[in-house]
Amino acid sequence: xxxxxxxxxxxxxxxxxxxxxxxxxxALGEGFFLWQVPPTVIFGRNxxxxxxxxxxxxxxxxxxxxxxxxxxxxxxxxxxxxMISYITRTTDVSLAFRDYLEKLCEALRGLGLPAVSTTHNDxxxxxxxxxxxxxxxRPESGIVHGTLLYDVDFSMLARAITPSREKLESHGxxxxxxxxxxxxxxxxxxxxxxxxxxxxxxxxxxxxxxxxVQLARIEQIENTYLDPKFLLGKSLKKR
Numbered sequence: 347x348x349x350x351x352x353x354x355x356x357x358x359x360x361x362x363x364x365x366x367x368x369x370x371x372x373a374l375g376e377g378f379f380l381w382q383v384p385p386t387v388i389f390g391r392n393x394x395x396x397x398x399x400x401x402x403x404x405x406x407x408x409x410x411x412x413x414x415x416x417x418x419x420x421x422x423x424x425x426x427x428x429m430i431s432y433i434t435r436t437t438d439v440s441l442a443f444r445d446y447l448e449k450l451c452e453a454l455r456g457l458g459l460p461a462v463s464t465t466h467n468d469x470x471x472x473x474x475x476x477x478x479x480x481x482x483x484r485p486e487s488g489i490v491h492g493t494l495l496y497d498v499d500f501s502m503l504a505r506a507i508t509p510s511r512e513k514l515e516s517h518g519x520x521x522x523x524x525x526x527x528x529x530x531x532x533x534x535x536x537x538x539x540x541x542x543x544x545x546x547x548x549x550x551x552x553x554x555x556x557x558x559v560q561l562a563r564i565e566q567i568e569n570t571y572l573d574p575k576f577l578l579g580k581s582l583k584k585r
Contacts, residue, residue, distance in 0.1 A: 347432075349546055349553040350377040352561055360386045360423070361412050363431065364491075365567035368415075369560065370433045371487035377433045378549045380542050382425050385499075386410045387506050389420040390480065395578060400508050409506055413577050416491065418480035420507045426497035426528070428541065430477075432490040432549070439481045442488040443467050450477065450494075453548045459533060474527030496529050496538055 350370055360383045370377040387409055389398050395411065398420040404411055409422075423429060432446045447463035454461035459471045469477035479492030503526070529541075536544065556564075570576065 347376055347378050347434075347550055348374075349550040350374075350379045351553055351555040353555060353557075354561065357384070359383065359410060359412075360388060361571035362564065362568050363429065364412075364414055364571060365564045367431045367433060367482070367489045367491060368484065368567050369564045370431075371484040371489050373560070373563075374433075374554070375435050375487050377431075377554070378546075379431050380545060381429045381431070382427065383423055383429070384410070385422070385424045385502060385506075386412065387420065387422050388412050388414050390418045391415050392417060393420060393579075398508060400506055403505050407502070407506075409502075411577075412571060413579060414480070414482070414491075414571075416480040416482035416489070419478070421478060421493060422498070422503040422506045423493065424499055424502065426495070426499065426538075428494040428496050428538065428545075430492050430494060430545070432492075434488050434490065435486070437483045437486065437488050439483065439488065442481060442490050443479065446490045446492075447479070449549065450492075453545060456548070457534060457536065457544070459529070471527065471529075471532055474532060475525050476527060476529055476532075494529070494541075495526055496534075496541060498526075498528055500526065500528075 363381045385407065387399050387404060389395060391414060395413070399411055434442050434445065436442050447467065447469065450469060451461040451463055454469070454471070461469050461471050463469055467479045468475050476495050477492050479490055482489040534541070
C-alpha cells in the first residue's frame, strides 16, 4: 500500500482529510495516510449534533465541529490524536475492518503494547481504549478511518462530547474518560513523529504525491461536508 502525500504541508481542517479519503478511494483505489488537526469534534452520519456535542462549550473554546459520512460515534481530536486513513480495494466492511485492525494491533504489539481489537472495532491495550474506527463504503473501495490516542487532552474531550448515559452504560462504562487512555501514558516511549514514521514503515511500501489538479478535486469534495444541510442533519429539522 502506498503512502499518499500532498505537496502543501500546511495545516488543513478535518474535512479536507475526509475528502482526501474519498478522492483516494474513487481515483486510486487504495492508500494510507496519517494526519492531525487542532481541537475538533467529528460526529457520525446518523447522529444528532445537538445530542452528541456540547455546542456552547465548543463555540467558547473555538473547537470546530463536523459531520462525517461514515457511521459510528462522536470523536474529539486534537494534535495529540493521530488520525489514520486506510483505503482498501474492498467494499466488504467485515473484511476491511479485519485486515486493518489486525495490522494496527500487530504494529502496536511490535512496540511492546499488548493490543487487541474488539467487536466494536476498537483497539484496547489492557482495559483501555486507544483507538476507535469507522467504515465508509465507496462504489469500488472501502475507507477505514480511526483514531490513535497518543497525548489527547482528556479534560477537553470529556467536556466537548456528550454521549447519553444510556449509551455509556450499554458499554459497561460510567464516563467517556473512564474508557480511554493515551499511548504515552501506558508504556509507549516513542515521540509522535517517531510513531508516525514507524506506522508509515509498517503499513506502506512506497509513496505517491498528489498534484495540484488532484488537490483541487479534493477541495471540491470538501465542500460537500460544509453544506449546512449535511452538517446539521437532524438538528436542522428541529429548527
